[in-house]
Amino acid sequence: MTPRPAAGAPVRFAPGVPVRFAPGVRLHHDRARDRWVVMAPERMFVPDDTALEVLRLVDGARDDGAIVDALAEKFAAPREVIAADVRAMLADLATRGALLC
Numbered sequence: 001m002t003p004r005p006a007a008g009a010p011v012r013f014a015p016g017v018p019v020r021f022a023p024g025v026r027l028h029h030d031r032a033r034d035r036w037v038v039m040a041p042e043r044m045f046v047p048d049d050t051a052l053e054v055l056r057l058v059d060g061a062r063d064d065g066a067i068v069d070a071l072a073e074k075f076a077a078p079r080e081v082i083a084a085d086v087r088a089m090l091a092d093l094a095t096r097g098a099l100l101c
Contacts, residue, residue, distance in 0.1 A: 011091035011101060013064040019090055019101040020060035027055050040098055054086055064090055064101060 013019075021027070025040040036052050038045040047055055053074075057067045068086050072079040093099040 011094045013087060013090075013101055015065060016063055017101065018060050018063055019058050019067060019099055021058060022097055022100050025098050027058070038093075038098055045093075045096075045098065051089055054089055058099065 021038075022040070025038060028037055028039045029035075030037050036047060036055075038047060038055065053071060054067060057070055062070070064087055067090075068079055068083045071077070071082055071086065075082075090099060090101060094101050
């Protein structure tokens with residue numbers, strides 16, 4: 001079991017280690033409200049459109065670099081421009097216990 005980072009501790013991304021949802025956490029489309037949510041035990045996150053693009057790529061097979069590459073290709077954006085924002089978002093969700101990376 002991968003431990004959850006301590007509050008305030010930096011999240012380190014290791015090359016080749018896939019980013020995945022923590023046990024009991026999943027991306028779910030709430031049909032009643034027609035919105036995507038990240039469901040976790042006793043809590044829920046409502047991602048904005050940008051975060052949703054990132055979270056759709058969290059499949060347990062891609063590492064953070066592969067997620068950044070996919071987004072850079074999809075949006076024809078320079079990799080270095082989006083890498084910091086994507087990693088910051090992933091690190092924030094890892095610190096909250098929603099992701100393992």
